[in-house]
Amino acid sequence: LFIRSEKWIRPDRTVVTICPYCGVGCSLDLKISEDRILSVTPSRDGAVNRGQACVKGHFGLEEIIHHPDRFTTPLIKRNGQFEPASWDEALDLVARRFTEIQDRYGPDSLGAFSSSRCTNEENYLVQKLARAVFKTNNVDNCARVCHAPSVTGLAACFGSGAATNSFDQIEDADVLFIIGSNTTEAHPVVSLKIIKAARNGAKIIVADPRKIELVDRASVWLNQKPGTSIALINAMMNVILKEGLEDRDFIDRRTMGFENLQKTVEEYPPERASQITGVAAEDIIEAARLYASADKAMIIYGLGITEHTTGTSNVMSLGNLAMLTGNVGRRSTGIMPLRGQNNVQGACDMGALPNVHVGYQPVTDAGIRSKFEEAWKVALPSVPGQTSTQMIERNPGKEIRGLYILGEDPAHTEPDTNRVRSTLESLDFLVVQEIFPTETTRYADVILPAASFAECDGTFTNGERRIQRVRKAIPALCGQENWLTICQIAQRMGYPMSYGHPSEIMDEIASLAPMFAGVKFDRLDDGGLQWPIPSLDHPGTETLHAESFSCGLGRFNAVQHKYPAEQTDTEYPLILTTGRRREHYNCGSMTRRSKGIMWVWPEEAIEISPADARELEIEDGETVVVSSRRGSVKTKARVTDKSSRGMAFMSFHYQDVLTNLLTNAALDPQAKTPEYKACAVKIEKL
Numbered sequence: 001l002f003i004r005s006e007k008w009i010r011p012d013r014t015v016v017t018i019c020p021y022c023g024v025g026c027s028l029d030l031k032i033s034e035d036r037i038l039s040v041t042p043s044r045d046g047a048v049n050r051g052q053a054c055v056k057g058h059f060g061l062e063e064i065i066h067h068p069d070r071f072t073t074p075l076i077k078r079n080g081q082f083e084p085a086s087w088d089e090a091l092d093l094v095a096r097r098f099t100e101i102q103d104r105y106g107p108d109s110l111g112a113f114s115s116s117r118c119t120n121e122e123n124y125l126v127q128k129l130a131r132a133v134f135k136t137n138n139v140d141n142c143a144r145v146c147h148a149p150s151v152t153g154l155a156a157c158f159g160s161g162a163a164t165n166s167f168d169q170i171e172d173a174d175v176l177f178i179i180g181s182n183t184t185e186a187h188p189v190v191s192l193k194i195i196k197a198a199r200n201g202a203k204i205i206v207a208d209p210r211k212i213e214l215v216d217r218a219s220v221w222l223n224q225k226p227g228t229s230i231a232l233i234n235a236m237m238n239v240i241l242k243e244g245l246e247d248r249d250f251i252d253r254r255t256m257g258f259e260n261l262q263k264t265v266e267e268y269p270p271e272r273a274s275q276i277t278g279v280a281a282e283d284i285i286e287a288a289r290l291y292a293s294a295d296k297a298m299i300i301y302g303l304g305i306t307e308h309t310t311g312t313s314n315v316m317s318l319g320n321l322a323m324l325t326g327n328v329g330r331r332s333t334g335i336m337p338l339r340g341q342n343n344v345q346g347a348c349d350m351g352a353l354p355n356v357h358v359g360y361q362p363v364t365d366a367g368i369r370s371k372f373e374e375a376w377k378v379a380l381p382s383v384p385g386q387t388s389t390q391m392i393e394r395n396p397g398k399e400i401r402g403l404y405i406l407g408e409d410p411a412h413t414e415p416d417t418n419r420v421r422s423t424l425e426s427l428d429f430l431v432v433q434e435i436f437p438t439e440t441t442r443y444a445d446v447i448l449p450a451a452s453f454a455e456c457d458g459t460f461t462n463g464e465r466r467i468q469r470v471r472k473a474i475p476a477l478c479g480q481e482n483w484l485t486i487c488q489i490a491q492r493m494g495y496p497m498s499y500g501h502p503s504e505i506m507d508e509i510a511s512l513a514p515m516f517a518g519v520k521f522d523r524l525d526d527g528g529l530q531w532p533i534p535s536l537d538h539p540g541t542e543t544l545h546a547e548s549f550s551c552g553l554g555r556f557n558a559v560q561h562k563y564p565a566e567q568t569d570t571e572y573p574l575i576l577t578t579g580r581r582r583e584h585y586n587c588g589s590m591t592r593r594s595k596g597i598m599w600v601w602p603e604e605a606i607e608i609s610p611a612d613a614r615e616l617e618i619e620d621g622e623t624v625v626v627s628s629r630r631g632s633v634k635t636k637a638r639v640t641d642k643s644s645r646g647m648a649f650m651s652f653h654y655q656d657v658l659t660n661l662l663t664n665a666a667l668d669p670q671a672k673t674p675e676y677k678a679c680a681v682k683i684e685k686l
């Protein structure tokens, strides 16, 4: 029984679905009465969480679903003001304007940002809309600004760009090497598995520029400077080779390119790496010995690895370390990239990327293309499209003029947001589909309301490749589910896209992508399945690369240290690194609307070390101005020993403190992911 408006209410049903926040993929029970969510609690038999959830899953959802700020009707901008419109009127306008732009400037003047917050089925339809209807490969998702280097880097090592193992296996590892991941804040339920592993006797190595909570559990803390992971890992491999701790049998049987790697890591004795990273040479040696001596050593990493101009090389460096010691292809070993948004894995799997169809099948492969052309009954573009980070630049001769953005907020989350705002302003036509007003919806010509996770049927794929069922708990507050809206845009643009239910979309996905051939909605009811699932009787794959790598032999990729693109100087003397707080999520458009969460963490603050605070004569709690070469924000200062001297930290959850006005848009050359984790700033008293 629940008390609401002084009345006792008994739920009339419980619907089990998946948390819409991070990539852990916790199962949640939604208790409902008369189409209102009464409570959200973690499911006891959730495949990943088993009755656990973090503060966001517990308290950050119930009031958000029915929040009065929700968009419930389409809005069309007229004379600078948004006015309500019918679905027919809004969709007719969207289709007409996109068709006009396509006719006048060509298909590549259109683009689509799909959403790592939306279901697999919605992502599949957005990329199909881009390819089959817009006739362009200009489609991408927010993995571009977080884990695209994981896809390119892990694929370069192993042939598959995904987590190699399962979250449960963390608990049985002997050593966990956690690098660039503040797991307790960003992926709290995974951090509980790390803590359980530590209680079981596992040794923890933490590499992080901040004194994060897991440092208290660590045998070694490698307090590295931001952007120095390659030097650190190369030095660990230098020690491993010097002390004969490598797995020769694994190297000989299962890998190629070892000689090149050996030559490169010879250049990184711990003493040299110490100068680059700021980590004591003896700590590097201790970490190397611990990792290499374990029977089962697992690497867990986050955006501290990927959001650098060396993001792909950082990931490849971790692949080198795992292969050098034979720590891949077995239970409780391997590499676990912790995905940020709940379906960032699935958005990539579904082909919401500019270079691949669903199941990572290249758009440039003529055989693959003709398979899709036959299935979709339309000619398809063969040239890879632009990434989201490229679409947001105004590339001369390649300008995007019409853009469809589903469930993303680039005006808040892209780096150097002044640049992004001016691009959005300059578009001929912008359609944004969202559940709440955001920074990006301000620039829209048409806002299409979106259904939330509680109003959709479909699937999400979590960070361990587990495809789980998302179940519709209540009718869509905006009148229709998102997959239907995408179909209606396609139909109005002359393409017959039509399905009766999201399960039919998954059936089409399974028929076109061999790695998903065994997926059917009714097979996912009991905790989901981990891909690859190549046939209907296949049980799914807990551990990748057990017999051989997806590319045959694993490939060592020798990589060299490179400093972050922006360095400090006398004017901008501090390095700013950005990340998340446990209570909030991404641009905060959802969590900032939860009273409970705002009570716990109401505002942004820049974290600085006591030494820097003393030098700048800044008190804890004082309001300061933080400036980079791109912009300024006003925020409070928090003086904490979590920050090392010369380093500051901010999250990016608040609309009144747009941290990304400061961050640097310099890109990783392979994955085109920006360097959010290191830019130069100054802090001034107000």
Ligand code: SF4
Residues within 6 Å of the ligand: 019, 020, 021, 022, 023, 024, 025, 026, 049, 052, 053, 054, 055, 056, 057, 058, 187, 188, 189, 190
């Ligand atoms: Fe689980 Fe992540 Fe949701 Fe927290 S935010 S409940 S860890 S899925």
